[in-house]
Amino acid sequence: MSVLIDGKGFAATLRARVAGHVSGLGVVPGLAVVLVGDDPASAVYVRNKGIQTREAGMNSFEHRLPADTSESALLGLIHRLNADPAVHGILVQLPLPAHLNADLVINAIDPAKDVDGFHILNVGRLGTGQKAMVPCTPLGCLMLLRDRLGSLAGLDAVVIGRSNIVGKPMAQLLLAESCTVTIAHSRTRNLPDVCRRADILVAAVGRPEMVKADWIKPGATVIDVGINRITRDGKSRLVGDVDFAGAAQIAGAITPVPGGVGPMTIACLLANTLTACCRAHHLPEPEGLTA
Numbered sequence: 001m002s003v004l005i006d007g008k009g010f011a012a013t014l015r016a017r018v019a020g021h022v023s024g025l026g027v028v029p030g031l032a033v034v035l036v037g038d039d040p041a042s043a044v045y046v047r048n049k050g051i052q053t054r055e056a057g058m059n060s061f062e063h064r065l066p067a068d069t070s071e072s073a074l075l076g077l078i079h080r081l082n083a084d085p086a087v088h089g090i091l092v093q094l095p096l097p098a099h100l101n102a103d104l105v106i107n108a109i110d111p112a113k114d115v116d117g118f119h120i121l122n123v124g125r126l127g128t129g130q131k132a133m134v135p136c137t138p139l140g141c142l143m144l145l146r147d148r149l150g151s152l153a154g155l156d157a158v159v160i161g162r163s164n165i166v167g168k169p170m171a172q173l174l175l176a177e178s179c180t181v182t183i184a185h186s187r188t189r190n191l192p193d194v195c196r197r198a199d200i201l202v203a204a205v206g207r208p209e210m211v212k213a214d215w216i217k218p219g220a221t222v223i224d225v226g227i228n229r230i231t232r233d234g235k236s237r238l239v240g241d242v243d244f245a246g247a248a249q250i251a252g253a254i255t256p257v258p259g260g261v262g263p264m265t266i267a268c269l270l271a272n273t274l275t276a277c278c279r280a281h282h283l284p285e286p287e288g289l290t291a
């Protein structure tokens with residue numbers, strides 16, 4: 001049976017560390033979250049972000065806009081937040097309604113306030129080894145991997161999924177740790193064979209329990225980014241992209257769903273907001289909060 005990687009506990013410790021730094025900072029970091037429309041899942045995320053931001057001693061500025069908000073109105077809000085010295089981090093909750101161009105909106109955010117790390121400048125900086133804002137979910141995965149394995153240098157890492165939010169930045173982070181990185185996706189041939197090479201397997205595809213036990217190299221570290229709601233035996237439950245019960249017999253260590261990667265995302269958002277605030281005020285950055 002594998003070691004269970006306690007993302008929930010790790011995230012609580014990280015949030016407490018962030019709160020400790022905030023209390024001695026002399027300036028209150030501020031995070032602005034923009035939600036357009038009324039997607040119920042997004043509303044839950046945004047509410048949780050607000051609660052955890054305030055618990056860390058930071059200011060939370062929430063902007064809820066109607067689903068039919070025009071692009072120019074949204075860009076106007078972003079420009080005001082860019083210019084507001086009380087706002088150190090800006091997050092536009094995705095997905096946006098279809099009539100809004102997400103790339104245009106994200107690239108209107110001041111890169112120094114882009115706590116999601118989605119601005120093209122931060123994507124480029126991450127890919128070229130320069131100081132960047134790093135996307136929260138992959139950053140959380142990296143922290144769990146470093147905590148579990150120490151140095152990742154020379155390990156074979158397979159990332160399943162090529163999204164801009166998780167798969168691609170995760171691969172960049174692992175490459176920067178000197179892993180040998182493979183990005184697999186829906187068109188990859190012989191996916192089980194590719195996965196069996198992995199010392200580190202990161203599953204970020206959004207397909208419930210797709211990764212089976214016999215895809216996993218014995219002793220591998222498995223990071224399950226998936227959060228999928230399924231109904232089984234008439235009951236609704238959350239499962240990851242990995243068949244946890246089977247994989248836990250083979251892997252050396254594995255993240256559960258829920259309680260693995262999920263809680264790390266908001267904890268890393270708070271860490272990024274603190275980092276952005278320190279950079280804006282030319283204060284020393286606390287150790288271990290970024291990649």
Ligand code: GUN
Nearest residue numbers: 091092093094095116136
């Ligand atoms: N929607 C799903 N995940 C994310 C995320 O990490 N950031 C933003 N802004 N929206 C999301």
